Amino acid sequence: MTTKGVLFDVDGTLVDTTYLHAVAWWEALRQHDEDVPMAAIHRAIGMGSDKILDHLLGEDRDTGDDEAMAAAHDVLYGAWWERLRPLPGAADLLRACADRGLAVVLASSAKGSELTKLRRVIDADDVITAATSSADADESKPAPDILQAALDQSGVDPRQCVFVGDAVWDVKAAAKLGIPCIGLTCGGTSAGELMAAGAVETYDDPAALLADLDRSAIKNIFS
The missing domain is CATH 1.10.150.240 (Putative phosphatase; domain 2)
Structure with a gap:
């Protein structure tokens, strides 16, 4: 499977x-x-x-x-x-993906101690299948190393997944592995910039993606 x-x-x-x-x-x-x-x-x-x-x-x-x-x-x-805070709907989005039978994988290049803090802020560890840190990649984005590490650790099929990110570097990294990327503008990069870089669609933040989850590009992998 x-x-x-x-x-x-x-x-x-x-x-x-x-x-x-x-x-x-x-x-x-x-x-x-x-x-x-x-x-x-x-x-x-x-x-x-x-x-x-x-x-x-x-x-x-x-x-x-x-x-x-x-x-x-x-x-x-x-x-x-x-004082770090999750973006609107972050944990709920992860749980909704897990509820649809999808592995939830954090493809982060943060250092290990920083990633531990970020996971506490998100507060959804019970649905996270795997998570990467900077130690798992030789090069950071836009190189695809961290995404490949996330795939390897989780066993997710690159032909059956979507990447969600907020920067053009996320979109470019995903493209190198042929993975569709949904862009979120909550990191301060505009929808136009993300789409120009190759994002398949954009949303304001995790909450907006969650509200449209069953019509988004993520639907293609669980329907």
């Missing part, structure tokens, strides 16, 4: 963290005399620290401060952990 399922990005898709990451990177960069507009940083959120600094600062540069900047981001972002 093939396992059908839904893969979910976490940051900006299920938990309201995108702008906190943007502010943390902005301050971490400024601590090292790198003045990057916050709008540019926001558009890069969804990439891991192995990609985001090259994307923002260019590959042809001195990378000696990269580790310190990434560490500064982690400290600054960590100050918000106890």
Whole structure:
């Protein structure tokens, strides 16, 4: 039997963290005399620290401060952990997918300790089949490594799944594995940008997708 399922990005898709990451990177960069507009940083959120600094600062540069900047981001972002909140309908959406016989898989590139906190915020561990962290992938999105790891850990068939994410990097990563991607605009990326990147459809947030679940692209894998 093939396992059908839904893969979910976490940051900006299920938990309201995108702008906190943007502010943390902005301050971490400024601590090292790198003045990057916050709008540019926001558009890069969804990439891991192995990609985001090259994307923002260019590959042809001195990378000696990269580790310190990434560490500064982690400290600054960590100050918000106890105040993180799920996005509307996050847990209910996961439970609804599980109720329809679908495996629910978190395809996150967060570090292990951060993922533990994010799972507590979502509060739906009883229906989560598998969850990845940064340790499970050599490269972050838009490389498809974390999605492949999620498939491998869960046993979900890539031909029988959908990915839900909030960034163009999510859409691009899914496309590399031939997986349809539903885009959510709650991470701050517009429906037009997500559709242009290849999203099959878009919704405002998890609650909006839940309300339309039986008419969404997810219906194609459980009907």
